[in-house]
Amino acid sequence: MLQVDRIAKDFGNVHAVREVSFSIPRGSTFGLLGPNGAGKTTTMRMILGILTPDAGTISWSGERIDGKSRRRFGYLPEERGLYGKMKVREQIAYFAQLHRLREPKLTPAVQGWMERLGLSEYADRPCAELSKGNQQKVQVACACVHEPEFLILDEPFSGLDPVNADTLLAVFNEMKRAGTTLVLSSHQMWQLESLCDRFCIIAGGVNRVEGSLTELRAAWPTRVLRVTPRSERLAHILDALPNTQPVPGAQSTLEYVVRADADYASILQSLVQADAVTGFEAVEPSLHEIYLHAIGEGAAA
Amino acid sequence: MTDFVTVYVAELTRRIKSRPFIIGLVIGAIGIFAFIQLPSLLGGAFGGNKQAIVVGDSALTTPAVPLLKGDFTIAATLAPTTVDIALLKAHHASSAIVLSRVGDRLHVAIFARDPGSVPRGEVRADLLPLQVQLAMHGSKSAVTSLLAIPVAIHPIDSKFSSSSQAQAVRGIAYTLIFFLYMLILLNSQLVMSAVAEEKTSRIAELLVASVDPIALLTGKIFAAATLALLQMAIWVGVGLVASMGAAGGADASPIALGGLFSGNLLSAWVLCAFVLFFICGFLQLSTLFAGVASLVNRTEDLGSLSAPLVLPVVGAFFLAISALGDPDAPWVVAASFVPIFSPFVMFARIAVSNVPVWQVAISLALNIAALIGIGILGGKLYRVGMLLYGRAPKFSQIWSVIRS
Numbered sequence: 001m002l003q004v005d006r007i008a009k010d011f012g013n014v015h016a017v018r019e020v021s022f023s024i025p026r027g028s029t030f031g032l033l034g035p036n037g038a039g040k041t042t043t044m045r046m047i048l049g050i051l052t053p054d055a056g057t058i059s060w061s062g063e064r065i066d067g068k069s070r071r072r073f074g075y076l077p078e079e080r081g082l083y084g085k086m087k088v089r090e091q092i093a094y095f096a097q098l099h100r101l102r103e104p105k106l107t108p109a110v111q112g113w114m115e116r117l118g119l120s121e122y123a124d125r126p127c128a129e130l131s132k133g134n135q136q137k138v139q140v141a142c143a144c145v146h147e148p149e150f151l152i153l154d155e156p157f158s159g160l161d162p163v164n165a166d167t168l169l170a171v172f173n174e175m176k177r178a179g180t181t182l183v184l185s186s187h188q189m190w191q192l193e194s195l196c197d198r199f200c201i202i203a204g205g206v207n208r209v210e211g212s213l214t215e216l217r218a219a220w221p222t223r224v225l226r227v228t229p230r231s232e233r234l235a236h237i238l239d240a241l242p243n244t245q246p247v248p249g250a251q252s253t254l255e256y257v258v259r260a261d262a263d264y265a266s267i268l269q270s271l272v273q274a275d276a277v278t279g280f281e282a283v284e285p286s287l288h289e290i291y292l293h294a295i296g297e298g299a300a301a
Numbered sequence: 302m303t304d305f306v307t308v309y310v311a312e313l314t315r316r317i318k319s320r321p322f323i324i325g326l327v328i329g330a331i332g333i334f335a336f337i338q339l340p341s342l343l344g345g346a347f348g349g350n351k352q353a354i355v356v357g358d359s360a361l362t363t364p365a366v367p368l369l370k371g372d373f374t375i376a377a378t379l380a381p382t383t384v385d386i387a388l389l390k391a392h393h394a395s396s397a398i399v400l401s402r403v404g405d406r407l408h409v410a411i412f413a414r415d416p417g418s419v420p421r422g423e424v425r426a427d428l429l430p431l432q433v434q435l436a437m438h439g440s441k442s443a444v445t446s447l448l449a450i451p452v453a454i455h456p457i458d459s460k461f462s463s464s465s466q467a468q469a470v471r472g473i474a475y476t477l478i479f480f481l482y483m484l485i486l487l488n489s490q491l492v493m494s495a496v497a498e499e500k501t502s503r504i505a506e507l508l509v510a511s512v513d514p515i516a517l518l519t520g521k522i523f524a525a526a527t528l529a530l531l532q533m534a535i536w537v538g539v540g541l542v543a544s545m546g547a548a549g550g551a552d553a554s555p556i557a558l559g560g561l562f563s564g565n566l567l568s569a570w571v572l573c574a575f576v577l578f579f580i581c582g583f584l585q586l587s588t589l590f591a592g593v594a595s596l597v598n599r600t601e602d603l604g605s606l607s608a609p610l611v612l613p614v615v616g617a618f619f620l621a622i623s624a625l626g627d628p629d630a631p632w633v634v635a636a637s638f639v640p641i642f643s644p645f646v647m648f649a650r651i652a653v654s655n656v657p658v659w660q661v662a663i664s665l666a667l668n669i670a671a672l673i674g675i676g677i678l679g680g681k682l683y684r685v686g687m688l689l690y691g692r693a694p695k696f697s698q699i700w701s702v703i704r705s
Contacts (some may be wrong), residue, residue, distance in 0.1 A: 048510045065514055067304075086315065089688030097307050098511040142507065209480040 001025050002047065002150065002181065006207075007056030009042050016042040018205035019056070019264075024198070026149075029172075029182040030031055031196035033189075035295055039205040040185045041078055042154050047183075049076055060150065074148030078185075080139055080157045084128030091127055092141045099146035111146050113141040116171060132244055133164040140168060144175070151175065152183045154170060169195065189288045199287065200296040208294035213287060220285045220293075227254040227271060228279035237274045241267065253279070284293070304512045308520025310526075316491075316528055325487075326532055330539040332583075337543040351377045354392050356384060364434070364441060365400055368427045368485060373398070373421060383395045384412040398424070407432045467653070468647035471625050474652035477575055478625075478645060480533070482618045485582045485644070486611070488529040491589035492522055493607060496683070497600050505687040506597075514684045521588045526580060533579075574661070581668040582644030585675050591602070592679035595686030613641050621645035628654040638664050640671030 002024040009017040016040040034040050039049055045051040047058055049070050060069050083091060090111045112172060114120045117137040127138055136159065144173045146152065153172070155167045169191060176182060176195070186192050192199070193213065200210040209216055225232055225244075230253055233273060238256050247255035258267075264282055271277050285293075314324050353373040355362045362378045376392040382683060384397040389412075396413035407428060413419045434444045496518075499505045508517055593606050620642060624633040628650040637647035637660070647664045650656045 045506075045510075050506070050509050070510070073510075075507065077503075077506040077510070079503040079506055081505065081507060083498075083504060084502060085319075090315075094311050095507070095511060097311065098304070098508075100307075123703075139507070204627065256607075 001061065002183075003057075003059045003062075004043070004047065005057045005059075006126070007043065007053040007058060009039075009051060015205050016052075018045070020200075020202055020205070020207055022207065022210050023183060024183065026181055027176075027179045028197045029176050029184065029195055031199040031201060031286075032082060032183055032185045032191040032202070033192070033202050033291055034202040034208075037205045038295075041154060044075075044154055044183070044185070048152065048180065051106075057213055071146075072144040072149045074099075074146065074151040076139055076143040076153045077157075080126040080136060082135055082138060082142075085126050087102050087126055088114065088130070088138055090124040091138060093141035094147050096145040101146045101147075103141075109145050109147070110141075113145050115239055117167065130220060130270055133160055136160060137164065137167070140171070144171075150181045150183075151291075154185045155187070156184065157186055157188050164281045165191070167297045189286070189291060193287045201291055203295040205295060209290070212280060216287075217284045218291050222257050223260050223262070224283040224286075225254075225258045225262075225264075225267070226279065226281045226283055227256075227277065228252070230254050230278075231275050232277040234271055234277065237270050238267075258282075304516035304524075305639045308512060308517050309524050312495075312521050312524035313527060316495075316524060317531075321491075321533075324529065326535060329532070329536050333536050333540050334543045335541060350413055351396075352392075352394045353396045354379055354388070354394045355400065357381060357396050358402070361400040361402060361431070364431055365398075365428060368431060369398065369424070372427060381635055386414075389414065402435065405436045407435055410489040465683065470697045471653055474571075474625055474649060476698045477571075478618065478649055481575065481579055481582070481645060482614070483647060484529050484579060486535060486614055488525050488583055489587040489590045490607070492525045492587040493594040493603060494600070495521060495596035496591045496687075497526075497597055497686050500595055500597065500687055501600055509684075509687055514687065515680050515689060518588070518591055518680060518683050522591065525585055525587060529579070529583060530576070571652050574648055577665065578644035578648045578668075581643070581665070581672065582614075583645075584672050585641060585668070586610065586680035588672070588675050592682030592686065595683045603683065614645075617645040621649040624649040625653050628656075634660075638667055640668050643668060 002025075004020060004022050006019050006021050008015075008019055014180050019131045020039065020043055022030075032043065034246055042051065046053045046300060047065070049065055058065055063069065083094075086094070089110060089116075092113060093106060096106055111120075114123055119134065119141065122134060126181070127135055130138065136156075139152075140156065141233060144214055145152070156168055156172070160168065165188075165211075172182060172184075172195060182195075184192060184196060196213075198210070200213050200218060201208045209219070211219070227238065230236060230250075235254055238254060239246070241258070241262075243259050243262075247257060262282075268277070268280050271280065321546050322337075351373045352377060353369070354377045355366055355369065355375055356379045357365075358381065359378075366375050366378055373396075376394045377663065381401075382388070382397075384399060389395065389397060395415065396411055396419060399410040399412065401408045409424060409428060410425065411419050413423075424680065430441065430448055434441055499508065589610050590607060593610065594603060597603055597606060601644075620633070621634050624630070624636075624646050627633060632645060633650065636642045637650050637656075641645075643664045647656070647661065651661065
């Protein structure tokens with residue numbers, strides 16, 4: 001388990017991270033979310049030991065993270081970079097060697113990751129000659145070639161076309177199934193929603209919310225009640241309910257914001273008695289909505 | 302240590318295969334070969350044909366020929382005759398030295414294809430004994446012994462047995478200091494460019510996440526040092542081969558590296574000092590350069606940031622050159638203990654004078670201490686600078702990094 005406990009980091013007068021805490025069980029996939037400048041990258045850098053926290057502690061499997069444990073980590077930074085003149089095969093092999101991968105495991109590992117990411121045909125080409133998407137895949141290979149037990153991916157999908165994004169998503173899912181602990185940061189919420197077990201939303205250098213999507217949804221105070229057809233009799237019933245508010249802009253359905261703990265059975269009963277109901281759904285909040293709400297609270301605070 | 306070895310091997314392999322290194326190595330080797338071979342090549346092609354014929358009465362030409370042999374190859378000795386181009390061509394000569402006597406005076410007329418190449422002063426000096434002999438009516442041997450004033454030079458506290466040896470060693474030391482300067486500066490700038498490349502290509506973060514930044518920095522610097530030594534060894538090897546060729550081909554080769562050791566011009570101690578001070582100077586400067594390079598966001602900024610570091614090295618180079626003339630001057634002795642300066646100045650002193658071993662030891666110790674300090678300073682800059690993007694850091698920020 002990775003345990004991040006009240007870490008903080010300042011750069012001069014800038015408080016990049018004020019107090020961030022979370023825990024990531026081994027083998028789980030963790031989404032670290034937040035707006036630009038929230039402190040995500042600084043938090044990741046502290047986990048990796050690139051930066052030292054001014055306060056707080058970080059441990060992996062109960063032990064302080066050092067050079068030895070870091071060699072079992074993988075990292076794909078937000079800022080992409082490669083040795084432009086180095087060939088793809090050499091580049092991946094170099095990073096494998098930096099993580100102490102040696103022959104006879106080295107060559108098959110490099111070959112395997114090139115095949116997995118569709119890079120084999122570019123193996124002997126300098127990285128600078130590759131497209132942006134392929135360069136990003138080379139970087140993913142560099143981060144993963146040593147089969148890390150803990151992998152941090154900062155914005156892994158940014159700038160990728162849908163096909164390449166799906167390729168990476170498939171690879172990360174495979175790693176997840178293989179037991180790799182993953183930490184992802186992305187603004188593509190739908191990709192994280194399908195991949196991550198747990199989330200932490202940080203803004204202004206502090207935690208806003210943390211938990212699984214189920215836990216985050218459970219803590220969400222409202223639901224959107226979606227009813228079809230859009231009839232006046234059904235609307236009349238819903239308007240009469242206490243603590244409800246119509247969702248502006250709904251076209252083909254009736255949509256009302258209701259309290260999460262509303263009595264859905266009795267609402268449905270009232271609706272059925274008033275008119276023919278073909279659809280009744282209490283829509284749970286998306287990760288995107290939870291995110292906007294969480295950082296909005298931060299802004300309000 | 303393993304990280305260091307991995308980075309070192311990877312850097313070495315990458316750089317040794319790089320086009321700039323190969324091109325630099327080849328061009329340098331060709332340059333050295335040409336520099337050594339040039340005098341003999343040029344001698345043969347342009348100014349080397351000092352083949353001459355001597356024309357005049359045998360009473361004059363017979364004693365004159367041995368006197369002229371030092372500066373000319375005498376193709377023929379002829380009785381008085383008309384000199385023209387056909388005569389020169391017939392004897393494959395470039396000039397004709399015509400001797401005549403008017404009273405007690407010797408008259409010399411030289412007919413040359415290239416009048417500019419005629420060594421007038423040397424001819425005058427060569428024939429001076431003959432002129433004196435004619436004027437004094439004395440015997441040749443008496444005149445020669447009269448003109449030969451014995452001048453003895455007795456070295457005191459000098460490592461050289463003669464002035465010609467001292468001059469030769471100064472020439473060699475000058476060349477070595479120039480080599481030292483070029484090798485340190487060029488290779489340090491290569492390290493600087495490599496660091497800047499990693500910074501600007503944004504690969505730095507991936508690297509420092511994988512390996513300790515200090516191992517990364519030291520691996521890179523030691524790989525560059527190894528390559529510089531390899532480069533130097535190859536160039537010296539080429540120089541030796543070329544000089545042996547030159548020495549075999551022409552007796553008058555001015556540079557004969559093959560004879561440096563046998564002629565006591567270059568000792569193993571001087572070579573050892575060269576390598577030691579190269580390592581000290583290179584490690585100091587390249588670490589500073591790497592630290593500075595880690596602060597830039599654009600390679601265009603490298604020049605302005607590195608200029609303050611290059612200036613002391615240029616100053617040290619000129620100090621060392623002047624130290625060759627006066628190696629025991631107080632300011633030279635003082636500079637030979639100041640890191641950054643001492644790799645050049647102390648080496649210059651070692652090359653041309655007998656520097657006490659304790660002075661060399663103190664200089665080396667100070668250099669090593671400075672290297673440790675520079676390593677800590679450069680390492681701090683590098684560790685922080687590699688992750689600094691955006692606006693160039695202010696001096697106050699750099700200072701706070703150093704102090705932290």
